[in-house]
Amino acid sequence: MNNGDFMKEPQITQKISFQLLGCMYYGNPFHSAEEWTIENEVGKLWQRFMTLAGKYASILSSISTNNNIGYEIHIEPEEYKTTKKYYVFVGVEVTNIKEVPLEMFVKILPETRYANFTTKVNDKDSGAYIFKEWMPQKGYGQAYPYVIEAYDSRRFKGINDSESEIDWFIPVRKV
Amino acid sequence: MPSEKPLMELIESLGHSFDGILSIVKAIGNEKRLQILIALLTGAKSFDTLKKETALKKTALSNHLKILLQQGLIKKPEHGKYQPTHDGNLFIRTIEYAYTKSNSWKKNQTKSLQTRQFSDPFIEAIFAGKRSFT
Numbered sequence: 001m002n003n004g005d006f007m008k009e010p011q012i013t014q015k016i017s018f019q020l021l022g023c024m025y026y027g028n029p030f031h032s033a034e035e036w037t038i039e040n041e042v043g044k045l046w047q048r049f050m051t052l053a054g055k056y057a058s059i060l061s062s063i064s065t066n067n068n069i070g071y072e073i074h075i076e077p078e079e080y081k082t083t084k085k086y087y088v089f090v091g092v093e094v095t096n097i098k099e100v101p102l103e104m105f106v107k108i109l110p111e112t113r114y115a116n117f118t119t120k121v122n123d124k125d126s127g128a129y130i131f132k133e134w135m136p137q138k139g140y141g142q143a144y145p146y147v148i149e150a151y152d153s154r155r156f157k158g159i160n161d162s163e164s165e166i167d168w169f170i171p172v173r174k175v
Numbered sequence: 176m177p178s179e180k181p182l183m184e185l186i187e188s189l190g191h192s193f194d195g196i197l198s199i200v201k202a203i204g205n206e207k208r209l210q211i212l213i214a215l216l217t218g219a220k221s222f223d224t225l226k227k228e229t230a231l232k233k234t235a236l237s238n239h240l241k242i243l244l245q246q247g248l249i250k251k252p253e254h255g256k257y258q259p260t261h262d263g264n265l266f267i268r269t270i271e272y273a274y275t276k277s278n279s280w281k282k283n284q285t286k287s288l289q290t291r292q293f294s295d296p297f298i299e300a301i302f303a304g305k306r307s308f309t
Contacts, residue, residue: 127302128298142291144290
């Protein structure tokens with residue numbers, strides 16, 4: 001498996017608790033489009049979030065920790081193997097949840113350490129390499145069945161720009 | 176069952192019994208001694224059986240058994256066999272009862288339900304190709 005595309009060696013973070021505001025999807029994201037494109041269900045989810053983010057810009061701008069960064073979380077439920085359905089949440093990190101637009105949801109993730117690394121948008125190998133080789137070699141296992149992708153608009157210019165970067169956060173624990 | 180004494184009476188009782196309670200808690204509050212007490216719930220066991228089940232060395236096991244005997248938590252009904260006393264049973268069952276009613280237990284239950292790793296097919300699915308964000 002290739003790991004030559006890493007921007008730098010993955011880092012283990014301090015314990016972090018993400019509190020996000022956004023939109024949720026449950027199902028098979030490839031239902032309406034087979035490949036990872038903006039036409040699949042996750043692409044549509046982002047479009048829904050962006051529309052709401054525009055509608056509620058005054059709220060989001062006052063509670064968002066960083067308007068440049070969008071988060072996409074993939075959560076595997078136990079039944080995934082048989083249903084091929086899973087949860088996808090997209091949104092932004094927020095400082096408080098006192099005012100939540102009706103159409104949006106709050107996601108508070110467990111406090112945990114993360115393996116944090118950056119890949120180019122088209123890098124298909126590094127993620128699997130992290131799970132199957134890097135983490136076991138370093139004595140880490142996955143703490144929870146989810147992964148966070150962070151899209152920083154200063155470094156992510158769309159899926160067709162091969163220089164676009166994604167920051168990954170995989171919840172880990174010492175094993 | 177938890178004590179239903181009125182608060183002041185409870186505090187007074189705890190004050191009077193403080194040293195005794197502390198001795199018991201210290202005796203039980205050790206990983207190996209707790210293991211021994213749990214192992215003996217199924218019935219009397221020999222020194223050798225306990226040695227095997229706890230993976231302790233002879234001297235260490237002797238020391239732990241001595242402490243449990245001194246605190247009246249276990250007894251030797253016959254030569255070379257150990258079993259919990261009425262007190263030993265009472266403390267273990269009371270601790271289990273309290274713990275499984277506690278918020279710590281609920282929190283750990285929730286955590287253990289959520290602590291899983293991705294399946295291989297899921298890893299392949301989420302890392303397969305281009306991302307979706309525009």
